[in-house]
Amino acid sequence: MSNQKAEIPYGTLDLLLLRTLETMGTMHGYALARRIEQVAGDSLQLSQGSVYPALIRLEQEGWIDTDWGISETNRKVKFYSLTKAGRKQLLLEVANWEKTAALVARFLEADS
């Protein structure tokens, strides 16, 4: 079943999370995971749990902020939002990604 579904490329989860927070604003972990799945459609195999280790790192680097709020199921839950430093980091990561993508694309063109 996982033949067509890609694993998340290494190191891109940070980018996806930051980008999602940028467009959607403040949201909790479950919503973040769902949103990434929705945008990716069927092309991505994501273990929803894997967003949490990524989130704690982003938080520690100061790129996202957390606040305690109440979930739809009436449970205390962490809400994440992008910080100023996070916006800068996102620009950086996007630039990096585009550079990498362009490089790979050039190689592929050169081959064909």
Next chain:
Amino acid sequence: MTFRGVAARLFALVRGRRLDRELEDEILAHLEMAEKDSIARGLSREEARIAARHQFGGIEQMREEHRERRSFIGIGNLARDFRFGLSALARDPGFAVIAVSVLALGIGANVAMFSIVDAVLLKPLPFPNPDRLVRVWEAPRPGVTNATSTLDFLDWKRLGTTFEALAAEAPVSVALTGSGEPVRLSGKTVTSDYFRVFATKPLIGRTFTAREGQRGASAVVVLSYGIWQAQFGADPNILNRRVILDGESHQVIGVLPPGTGDRDHPQLWKPLIFTPDQYLRESHWLMVHGRLREGVSLIQARAQMRSIQSALVEVTPFWKRKWSIVVEPLDRLLVGANLRQSIFVAFGAVLLVLLIACANVANLLLAKGAARTREIAIRTALGASRGRLFAQLATETLALCLLGGAAGLAAASLLIRTAGPFVSRSLPYPAPLVLDYRLFVFAAGIALGVALLVGVLPSLQTSVGNLEQSLRQAGRGSSGARHNVRRYIVAAEIALSLVLVCGALLLFKSLFNLQQIETGVRIESIVTMSMNLPTKAYPTPTRAATFYEVASERVRGVPGVLQVALSTHLPLRWISNGEAVEVMGINEPVNVRFKRVDPGYFGTFGIPVLAGRGINELDRRSARRVVVINQALARRLADTAGLKNPVGRIVRLYCPRYVARGTDTEEVEIAGIIRSERVAAPGLPDPAVVYVPLAQVPDQAVTLIVRTKGDPSSVVSGIRAVIGDIDPNLPLGDIATMHEVREQTVSGASRPAWVIGAFAIVAVCLTAIGLYGVLSQVVTQRRREIGIQMALGARARDVVLHIMRSGLSLIMMGLVLGMFGAFALTRVMKNLLFGVSPLDPFSLLLACLSMTLIGLLAGLIPASRAAHVDPVMTLREEG
């Protein structure tokens, strides 16, 4: 990684528990929301729960990743594993107690031993810049050092520009009188630079000025801290007091701080003032110490002394023109080669004990690892990486070893407190054994080393097992490979123990040989005490000779006294400073040891006269000069001068003067030859000794020797009373029986024997425990096999034999290995052995036999357990 990131990670270390809790909340909320969404999409409650869990992925892996991401990989785990390790130890207290006490034994013994090594070999001397301190000797031939003459010392001092200070000293013994019973004090007369050489500052007052070392200066004295406390009640006004030493009033000018005494424990220091008759090159009596100038190397100092030597050759007497000057660093001198080697051997032995303790703990850990295979397999299945598992097991071991280290430190402090004073006494100079930070560092280092040694292998074994196989086999104990490792470890333990047992046996055999040694003297029921006649009261040799005659006569009348003798030296005590004998017509003098004895000496010690006669009452000062020689000198005379029959021959003898320095040449007749008595420590050849009648050449320092009817100590008070009657100001010192004198002489060889013997016993016990453990495990694992064998008709005897055979093969493997070790190690101890070869077959055989016996004993319990295996029971429980 940004600075902020590092800080956050460090912070995460300390609030790991809170972060874990928060994560749990998030996971719960996440799953609930996912479930709710799925139910909204029309799934049943049960289906929704499964779907939510599926979408979330592996929870345990995620938790693990969360922890690794948010903190430094390793450190966070380390703290957690450490806690986990401690709680794991607490869950299995039996294992913990055994492992920690085995480690405490090994580490404790090592720390205690290190405190000795530290005090004796590593700690610098208690003087500033001790690396610049040297001792300077005259050397008649390479390897032999001699004291220095006055003129040589003064020339060195004048010409030796490599020295910041150079000082000479000579021992002095004085009678302190004026307050009750007279007391003998030993001290030093020193030249004024002495305290500059050692850079010693007084606690109170001052030390000597150059003026006080000149003739005619007023008498002054510097006291040691100990004597200031003991004799003068720590009187703060001591500088205003005058003390009577040898009947002469001295001004106290200073007190030294405690612990400044070197190996001789001097109690006081007086200026060394040379008298005109001491300005000689022939009389060697000074000990010379120097402090090198800053930046001057030992090699430079030696080179300069060589050129001084050749510059002085013109004025040097012809017979010592080939002598050289030796400059030695002081640290080498304070610890004799023999003591140094004893310490190294003992330290080596204690390291072996530590290795055996490590082997035992490693074995315990392997056994424990075997029991935990299932736990490990489950953790692996749940997503723990191999590295993480290894790290966890290793930290558990670390926790164990640190506990062992702490317990070892406690054991060491106990050892040092109880055995410390005893050990200190047998050291050459006051070296306090204390538990200081260096020992903590050493103990911590050892604990870490042990953790590495015992931890790596079992952790690897346990963490890198085959998962599937482990899960399947977990119920049946460990795999074969692991078991073999344990067998090899036990074989290695046996080998190490064998080395120790061999070493101990060799040392005990040489100790036994020493006890059997022929001393050449009868020492039973003999008590000795020393006297020192002050120059003031006994200015002439005649006065001294008269005193000796009267004293000897009066002591003979004390009840309980059988025989009385006087001598300048006791048997079994080294006679320093040689004099020389010249045979007429031959210019080559024979170096001899000079010993003055009274007519009672040979009889009291039962020394037989082999030719001619001994010394008798007629050999007075006015009579013709005679000497008696020992066999060794007779042989030397025959070899060097062709004097085949020396009795009755006249020889020229250099005799030390009374009070004054220097020697007179006397023509003396050799009256007789006696059988050599032992002068030196065992192992050294008998030196050539010339026995001179005390009455003809009196000395100020003599020892009174008394053979008694009963207990030697019972006559001491009677003797004291009699001597006090003759001279109330003359104290008696160094009261010792001849047995004690003998012990002091042979104790150098006996010291390591007991230490290594004790270590060997500990090692053997540890090894027996290790062997017992492995064989027990063999029995446990083979219960089923044994059960089948018994069901097929094997008798209990066969089963026991089977287990014992497996034990014996281990022992044999260990013994073969150990033999190599023993060959290698006992060679190191060669110099510590007396009258026994390092490859003594008796000791090796005895060591092997005792190891085998102990090994078989250790195997007997598991073997008999095997014999009581009930076949029906085992087959049922395993089937």
